[in-house]
Amino acid sequence: MTSDARPEQLTDRLGYLLKHAHLRYTETSARALAPLGTDGRELAVLAVLAAGAPLSQQEAAGRLGVDRTTMVALVDALEAKSLAERVRSPADRRKNTVRLTDRGRQLLDRAEEVRLRTEREFLAALPAPDAAALRAALRVLATGADDRDS
Amino acid sequence: MTSDARPEQLTDRLGYLLKHAHLRYTETSARALAPLGTDGRELAVLAVLAAGAPLSQQEAAGRLGVDRTTMVALVDALEAKSLAERVRSPADRRKNTVRLTDRGRQLLDRAEEVRLRTEREFLAALPAPDAAALRAALRVLATGADDRDS
DNA sequence: AGCCGATCGTCAGCGCTGCTGACTATCGCC
DNA sequence: GGCGATAGTCAGCAGCGCTGACGATCGGCT
Numbered sequence: 001m002t003s004d005a006r007p008e009q010l011t012d013r014l015g016y017l018l019k020h021a022h023l024r025y026t027e028t029s030a031r032a033l034a035p036l037g038t039d040g041r042e043l044a045v046l047a048v049l050a051a052g053a054p055l056s057q058q059e060a061a062g063r064l065g066v067d068r069t070t071m072v073a074l075v076d077a078l079e080a081k082s083l084a085e086r087v088r089s090p091a092d093r094r095k096n097t098v099r100l101t102d103r104g105r106q107l108l109d110r111a112e113e114v115r116l117r118t119e120r121e122f123l124a125a126l127p128a129p130d131a132a133a134l135r136a137a138l139r140v141l142a143t144g145a146d147d148r149d150s
Numbered sequence: 151m152t153s154d155a156r157p158e159q160l161t162d163r164l165g166y167l168l169k170h171a172h173l174r175y176t177e178t179s180a181r182a183l184a185p186l187g188t189d190g191r192e193l194a195v196l197a198v199l200a201a202g203a204p205l206s207q208q209e210a211a212g213r214l215g216v217d218r219t220t221m222v223a224l225v226d227a228l229e230a231k232s233l234a235e236r237v238r239s240p241a242d243r244r245k246n247t248v249r250l251t252d253r254g255r256q257l258l259d260r261a262e263e264v265r266l267r268t269e270r271e272f273l274a275a276l277p278a279p280d281a282a283a284l285r286a287a288l289r290v291l292a293t294g295a296d297d298r299d300s
Numbered sequence: 301a302g303c304c305g306a307t308c309g310t311c312a313g314c315g316c317t318g319c320t321g322a323c324t325a326t327c328g329c330c
Numbered sequence: 331g332g333c334g335a336t337a338g339t340c341a342g343c344a345g346c347g348c349t350g351a352c353g354a355t356c357g358g359c360t
Contacts, residue, residue, distance in 0.1 A: 219311080222310060243308095246309065
């Protein structure tokens, strides 16, 4: 481990690997979703909103792990494209319930298909079991806990 | 795969997993390296510079996968901390050969130890074989090719 | 020798993210 | 009725990566 001569291969560094794997996936995903006029970020928001009971902006932000101030811009964008709409919550009028429009739901369905295909292609470089193992390992690292899927 | 009721678990999304795994590692790494006055980014630069023959800024940038304009700021920072110095290349006076100072080398050695320990701890949530498999899989995805380590 | 296109480092400027801090409207509680 | 806490919004800042421009220098051509 002395600093000279030994290349200290960049691809041994976890930080480098995670950064570039993420980067490559983001690019791939963006390219695949561009024709639908959206991206992975928005799609994730749509997916969260579509799942289960209607959420307030802050609840949605929490699930996605983004800041509530960031969520404002995200919802702005969705609303501008008529994919979602803010509805003042009658129960608590401080909250904006964000609801998908029909267009939002349609886009979500189509885009999710694209996403699934994109993920498969992205992982195609790996043997199937390795890909599954990767997912499981990332889940542990990303969440800090072993929360196996439902 | 219809959009309602089914939670479409966020942790099934490759993008989410890669992003948050990366994020968590970056934070962990930053915390660990802060006492040394550096971070994973700088450390990677130092490591690249220390490996083998002296590099020009652009060569170093290429290896790290960053832009040459970004490299300017990176080298600025290293120079400000007396960890590296620019030396006009005598062979091609357009190029800045970037060389580690003794201080740079010392910091690199200490920081690399910290990095290795940090990676081990970060991966401690996974059984050892899984951690190795993760690394291998990420290497494939990050580089787009199966370049097994040296 | 002189010229010209290409290359390296630098800088200014833009866009995207993510944050902090402040403000308004509203809530829940005393 | 009053008061602290909370949701959404907005302005502003910092980090990062990029583009586009510039001066200095190189290398090849004539």
